[in-house]
Amino acid sequence: MREIEPAISARGVTKSFGRQRVLDSLTVDIPSGVTYCLLGPNGSGKTTFIRAIVRLLRLDGGEMSVLGRPVSEVDKIYSKIGYMTQHKALYPDLTVQENMEFYAGLYGLKKQQREARLEELLEMVDLSLHRSRLAGALSGGMYQRLSLACTLIHEPELLLLDEPTVGVDPRLRQTFWEYFNRLAGEGKTVLITTHLMDEAEKCRMVGYMRAGRMVAEGTPEEILHLAGLRPILKLWLAEPERDAAQLQAQGYEIEVEDGVVQVRLESHAQIKEVLTSVSPLDMRLAEPKLEEAFLRLSEAT
Amino acid sequence: MNRPAAGRVGVVALRVVRQLKRDRRTIGLIVFAPIVLMILFGYALSGDMSGVHLGLVDGGGHDALRAHLVSIQDFDILRLGSESDAERLISEGRLDGAAVLGPDGVRVLLDASSLQISGAIVAAVQAGTATERAGQETTGRTKGAESAFVSRYIFGYDLKMMDTVGPAILGLVVFFFTFINAAIAFIRERSQGTLEKFMVSPLSRVEMVSGYVLGFSLFTILQSATTLFVVTTLFGVPLRGSPLTAMAVVLLLGAGALVLGAFFSNFARSEFQVVQFIPLIITPQIVLCGIWWPLQSVPEFIRPFSYMLPLTYAAHALRAVMLKGAGVADILYPDLLALGIFFLIFFAAATLMLRREVA
Numbered sequence: 001m002r003e004i005e006p007a008i009s010a011r012g013v014t015k016s017f018g019r020q021r022v023l024d025s026l027t028v029d030i031p032s033g034v035t036y037c038l039l040g041p042n043g044s045g046k047t048t049f050i051r052a053i054v055r056l057l058r059l060d061g062g063e064m065s066v067l068g069r070p071v072s073e074v075d076k077i078y079s080k081i082g083y084m085t086q087h088k089a090l091y092p093d094l095t096v097q098e099n100m101e102f103y104a105g106l107y108g109l110k111k112q113q114r115e116a117r118l119e120e121l122l123e124m125v126d127l128s129l130h131r132s133r134l135a136g137a138l139s140g141g142m143y144q145r146l147s148l149a150c151t152l153i154h155e156p157e158l159l160l161l162d163e164p165t166v167g168v169d170p171r172l173r174q175t176f177w178e179y180f181n182r183l184a185g186e187g188k189t190v191l192i193t194t195h196l197m198d199e200a201e202k203c204r205m206v207g208y209m210r211a212g213r214m215v216a217e218g219t220p221e222e223i224l225h226l227a228g229l230r231p232i233l234k235l236w237l238a239e240p241e242r243d244a245a246q247l248q249a250q251g252y253e254i255e256v257e258d259g260v261v262q263v264r265l266e267s268h269a270q271i272k273e274v275l276t277s278v279s280p281l282d283m284r285l286a287e288p289k290l291e292e293a294f295l296r297l298s299e300a301t
Numbered sequence: 302m303n304r305p306a307a308g309r310v311g312v313v314a315l316r317v318v319r320q321l322k323r324d325r326r327t328i329g330l331i332v333f334a335p336i337v338l339m340i341l342f343g344y345a346l347s348g349d350m351s352g353v354h355l356g357l358v359d360g361g362g363h364d365a366l367r368a369h370l371v372s373i374q375d376f377d378i379l380r381l382g383s384e385s386d387a388e389r390l391i392s393e394g395r396l397d398g399a400a401v402l403g404p405d406g407v408r409v410l411l412d413a414s415s416l417q418i419s420g421a422i423v424a425a426v427q428a429g430t431a432t433e434r435a436g437q438e439t440t441g442r443t444k445g446a447e448s449a450f451v452s453r454y455i456f457g458y459d460l461k462m463m464d465t466v467g468p469a470i471l472g473l474v475v476f477f478f479t480f481i482n483a484a485i486a487f488i489r490e491r492s493q494g495t496l497e498k499f500m501v502s503p504l505s506r507v508e509m510v511s512g513y514v515l516g517f518s519l520f521t522i523l524q525s526a527t528t529l530f531v532v533t534t535l536f537g538v539p540l541r542g543s544p545l546t547a548m549a550v551v552l553l554l555g556a557g558a559l560v561l562g563a564f565f566s567n568f569a570r571s572e573f574q575v576v577q578f579i580p581l582i583i584t585p586q587i588v589l590c591g592i593w594w595p596l597q598s599v600p601e602f603i604r605p606f607s608y609m610l611p612l613t614y615a616a617h618a619l620r621a622v623m624l625k626g627a628g629v630a631d632i633l634y635p636d637l638l639a640l641g642i643f644f645l646i647f648f649a650a651a652t653l654m655l656r657r658e659v660a
Binding site: 054056078079081083085086087088089090091092106107108 | 500502504
């Protein structure tokens, strides 16, 4: 199988501001056609990395390519990139529709295409009823949604979204994620920074940054595995001690706590196997948290 | 409501002092701007003049008066063959005035669009004739008629102060508002993140600044049309040239003010700091551009600076168009050319300052 070229490839990328090293030999490949979540605490270098991708700052060292071009030529493919900053980049004294029309014009969208995109995106961000309102009069969440719509207006191949869901209510956040995953399904690459762990779990791939380095990278399952965290099946049994011994004999990792048997699973597929051996009165599956995984990995590094 | 308490007043005062202490630019402005402005005003209002272009038509006699005029270092004397030449050059704005010496007396031809210069010329001729009369008295020749002079306004005898200042104010108004608005607009582009987003779009820096020039120009047209209307109808300032020519001057000046504002927005972090540009950028232009007092009264060591300012050329061109009926060809050099060069220089500077990459 021919290997697909990553959308973004960074090799030993470094960047310092004064004495502070913000990107420290960062090496990462962001595959095409995935939602990739860049996680990390404040100051870990996430935004700096995104700004370096679009060449808003010059790297001190290392190599980077974006959509198959060296980063030095990224300005030639700006029409393929959608970049949403934390600042939202809107004109408060223009209406919702005027803001979107402005960005559509910037990317040279023809009238028919512009109108179609406008309708589609207004619906997606749930602002159809507010199209004539001044952006400055919108609530924080609505403003955020408009900013996202403006970023998506030209159907970019590569989306760079710096904290796109801040201030957005959970219902709409869900819609956003469905949309991002749909875009990825269409072959587009969506790189998102967030500090919300539950959002990271919705991404196909996750990268955890700390002090300008990539601490861990992979699918959410791979990260959990890497950190030694696995799902736990909690079983309430009529005879907990006997069943625990039986499962242990079958090779399962068992812990008994307050009469509840806890089975550490290798994969979700094992649930079925466990249930053929024992008949619990009640049970619950405790998924490991990415947050815990990253804490463990951070401590390990 | 609480009664005012000295303690709380003190807290606010302390905070203000602390903030200002850290804002070196404001402290610099508080201390140095008044000094610079006082120096500029002081020199400009000193009443001394130099570089007055005076035509001299020498029809014989009046040796003492001629010698006196030639001896005035602040006057650049241009000897002319006839009175009609003098009249023409004054009408074209190339001479500030002329003295016609002849056996039938002395005539002083003046341009009233600058009353200060006319005053200086009249005073000089007055002093010369007084010397002449004194000489005649000592030699016993007392033909008073030879010593007297008549002055005649070739141009602008009907002008009032507002007439001479009005055209220039038109330029000043447009320059002031365009500069401030443009600087604030670019500051906002930065603070609301739109500039950063432009940088990651197909929009080039030249396209962006050009778009601003075009957009603002529409408002400059509106602004200049309304100001022109007010100045001419309400204050009766004459408009002897084409209003379109006047608006073309204002438009070019406005474009220059816009790119200047865009350029200086790089040196301000907030709208507050844009306001601080007023004493630094706007006021020196008002003082030095020849609106309120002629450029001839600006001290010579500062005068080159006057000729670097766009308002100097715009004011001169607008006066020529409105008061003398000048056409585009008459103000092409140096006024429109200078305004064009100014625009191009700051267009390039503003564009180059919009850097994408941060080192």
